[in-house]
Amino acid sequence: MDPRSEVLLRQADLFQGQLLLAGLPADDLLGKLPAANGWCWHAGDQAALDARFAGRSHFGVNAPTQAFEGAVLFLPKSRDLANYLLNALASRLGGRELFLVGEKRGGIEGAAKQLHAFGRPRKLDSARHCQLWQVTVENPPVAVELQSLAEHYELPLPEGPLNIISLPGVFSHGRLDRGTALLLQHLDKLPAGHILDFGCGAGVLGAALKRRYPQNSVTMLDVDAFAAASSRLTLAANNLEAEVITGDGIDAAPLYLDAILSNPPFHTGVHTNYQASENMLKKAAQHLKKGGELRIVANSFLRYQPLIEAHLGNCTTVAEGQGFKIYNAKRG
Structure with a gap:
């Protein structure tokens, strides 16, 4: 209890x-x-x-x-x-x-x-x-519309500015976090097909993927209803279409994906919890096609590379900076 x-x-x-x-x-x-x-x-x-x-x-x-x-x-x-x-x-x-x-x-x-x-x-x-x-409750307040509490910011990208909308409670509310900023600089040479943004938050990564690769199918997944709502608002603000779903971790993701990209979460409430991220790394191969690619950004102190290699095979460090690393691996 x-x-x-x-x-x-x-x-x-x-x-x-x-x-x-x-x-x-x-x-x-x-x-x-x-x-x-x-x-x-x-x-x-x-x-x-x-x-x-x-x-x-x-x-x-x-x-x-x-x-x-x-x-x-x-x-x-x-x-x-x-x-x-x-x-x-x-x-x-x-x-x-x-x-x-x-x-x-x-x-x-x-x-x-x-x-x-x-x-x-x-x-x-x-x-x-x-x-x-x-x-x-002696002084009941006037109900506030959730969308009126949204934070808006513009993200400059090579393909044009992206308008991001985040709701209260969503990761990195109202600002771009450093890990995602690094990953956004390394979205080149992704495979064509179906891409998953795991832990989509306010929809920054998923929207950027859809803007850069309009022919690709993008699914955005998060455990949190406020994150999913934020992602839908971000997509609508940029006239982009992608699937947004809620589910508890990678088990809720589609199968036969061509790529999984993520700045994976590691908090549950006030507690640090790596379970969802580690479970995703262990099971990513089950959701990727043969030759499908995993590309994630994570804090440099996290020992994710051995975990990725144990379940996907050879893992390379694509980039490193400001306390973060980008890891890349393909399903054999």
Whole structure:
């Protein structure tokens, strides 16, 4: 059981009504709170919740439309995303209860200060390195459209400028990260056919690929619904067409790909987690055609080259700079 869920269950009498659990972990919390429903934006968590509690968790970037008596927000890593989620929940809870739970290392004490805009918050519990806060929403805010919170920036490319749109919570929100910047300089000589952008984020890499190789089919995959929504906005802003899908890692990717490109993720919430990236490297060959190519950028300290060679064969370093390396390998 997630420690945040354990803290909630210490006050279980408060959570017996028709509550919405926003950003809930994929544990047994819905089993312990049979009248509650979830709102999830992590495809892996959603799949796990669907398997155990079918129909009780909503997936997407917008809150479910059905009414709820109160809500619990599991604090996300991104402060911008937390602001959006608190607004989305509080705008529908006038006179009712909004709870906020999170890890101390995730900034729960600072985030709890945001509850003052809605009423008079109080700390209900502190345990398992987590805190639980509650506020009666006396001043419900006006609901803010998610797209109005998007960050826009222009990316100069040889093929022409690319307009990037990122939503709160998306990796490198509102700016180009150094790893992707390096990879964008090394997109030459990619094979024709079907290309996957793994961990697409705001759609920078996938959109650049489609702009440079318009005849190629591009699929963009991310575990996060906000990233997928950002990628669709980026594509639309540049009049580009590509497939955008959500799924939990490389297992959700198409087969018979001609190339996989990625600046692979290595965080889950506030925790460092290399599992999705390492699983992609181990299974990339299963999704590539014979002769298909893997090209990734990663922090130089990560020992990805031996892992790639163990599953794909010879791996070369294409470029290196600013603490990053680009690795390239082909399926034999």
